[in-house]
Amino acid sequence: MNKTTAFLTFAKWHQRPGTGSSKIRAEWLINHWSEAEVFVQGKEYKVIIFQKTYWLEYVKKFKGIKILDLADPDYLDTVPIKEIIDNCDAVTTSTEALAEAIRQFTDKPVLCIPDRVDLDVYNVQKEHKGRAKKVCWFGYSHNAKLLDKVILTLKKYNLKLKVISNFRPPYQKANENVKFEEETFNENVLDCDFMVLPRDDRPRGKYKSNNKTIISQALGMPVATNPQEVKRFLDPEERKKEAELRLKEVREKWDVRLSVKSYQDLINRRDKNKSNNRV
Amino acid sequence: MPKHLNRVTHYEKGKYDLAILHVDQQCLLSDLGKSVLFKEVRKQITDIPIIVVNHGTPTYPERFNQCAKEAGMGESEQAGIEWARKEMKKLLEGIDAMVVNSYQAAEEWGWGIPIIHGLDPDEWWDLPKEPRIVTFISPGGMGNKYYGRLLFGETRNILREKYGMELVWIGEEKQCKDWDDYRDFLGRSLIYFNPTFGSPMPRTRTESLMSGCCVVTTKYHDADKFIKDGVNGFLIKNNPEDAAKRLAWCMEHYQKCIEIGKQGRKTAIEKFHISRFKNEWMELINKVLTKNNE
Secondary structure: OOOOEEEEEHHHHOOOOOOHHHHHHHHHHHOOOOOEEEOOOOOOOOEEEEEOOOOHHHHHHOOOEEEEEEOOOHHHHOOOOHHHHHOOOEEEEOOHHHHHHHHOOOOOOEEEOOOOEOOOOOOOOOOOOOOOOEEEEEOOHHHHHHHHHHHHHHHHOOOEEEEEEOOOOOOOOOOEEEEOOHHHHHHHHHOOOEEEOOOOOOOOHHHOOOHHHHHHHHOOOOEEOOHHHHHHOOOHHHHHHHHHHHHHHHHHHOEHHHHHHHHHHHHHHHHHHHHHHHO | OOOOOOOOOOOOOOOOOOEEEEEOHHHHOOOOHHHHHHHHHHHHOOOOOEEEEEOOOOOOHHHHHHHHHHOOOOOOHHHHHHHHHHHHHHHOOOOOEEEEOOHHHHHHHOOOEEOOOOEOHHHOOOOOOEEEEEEOOOOOOOHHHHHOHHHHHHHHHHHHHHHOOOOEEEOOOEOOOOHHHHHHHHHOEEEEEEOOOOOOOOHHHHHHHHOOOEEEEEOOOOHHHHOOEOOOEEEEOOOHHHHHHHHHHHHOOHHHHHHHHHHHHHHHHHHOEHHHHHHHHHHHHHHHHHHHHO
């Protein structure tokens, strides 16, 4: 199959394989999109999606369809994005809050294509038995401090905490720290009874996607975001009920193939638009 | 440097009609090089009228409070200002005119002719704006109050911790390759933050206005005479919470800042035009030369 669409991923551009946003917003889509691949230097494409990469010179020169994909409000870190957006055909974002913010800067189409999951990657589910003993959190180490506020609740219910992270540094208050590796991730999660994902009320929390939640739910793991839910999920019947309900939702709404479809529609619309402009 | 200007190695009597010399409050401190430079050059020029441009103000509490104490004038910020006024009068004895950069500076020194700087609107570029906050204050010298480094630092911390926003300090995080690079970067910046307290009429504030940036500034040195809060810029209190809150608001109101930036540029063209600046200088020079020829 001729690859006409490329994702220039953050992981490739910065030589940081394993970057979460590149996996979620590009690599999983490529798994289900026969015309797409990770960008190859020097190769000709019809469409390029710049996944959290800001290569202004290339964007200016490239004649095909250009889409800037944003997973974070990087402009708050002073990254220049306006000139790149002005030279692109469309912008996609991981959340509606981010899309709203970006619409202020441009009249170009800004479309929220939420983070979704590759159900071929998360293809096993937890079997819930007995009172919960161990809970799990995963993510980048610098975000683990969000767990500080749940430690007392976990102690109250005699729950152990496992943290899966990039170990920079390991989370000191966890009972068990495990390094994130794709091969062992599912097994490490399923070794626990449910997930704790406290709400991110930091200033940029409103731009964060729900990817941890849907990944957990795809594995049949209930997600507790507050003490009431922690208490509820001690009970295996409650966990089973919640897991079934959410897994159904994930299959209906959060399958990454829906994102592929959204991109294809967007590209077709842009393509028609460009053709009309040429006429 | 303009073609009609030449650098020379020494002063030659009889060759010139008028001298224009720089001075500021640092020239009052004998341990600083500026002080020596002014005094030595001044001594060479005895045959023609002299205008000094005083680019400073009597604000330098980190040094002047102690000077006032040693001179038996008490130890306070006000005593330091009094000491500086007195010493500047002494230093500039026999000078034909002292030009200052703002009306507030003239008030603070107790004398001086304000000539407010002017820019050529064509030299400053109002470009499509990146949503970012920039500032360009001196990273060193003159203590923290004068350039507002204290307010800047505290505001920056609040912006980072409470609002999750960063800003760019030109000259520190952003090194400009040349003047064009600077004008391009400034012209593409949505918001300019001016935290200065004592600096009279900071030039970068005017450059930002002329570049169509939305200027968020302290009220000092006449800013409240030409900035109408929320119309052509924003005036903030000398308070980091207030400054951070306003800057964060601006980052969330892109289109409003664009409109304010456009109004700011109009104000700059009206009040800070190079033609007015040149005319005021020509008028003063004529006056000084005429008086000396009488």
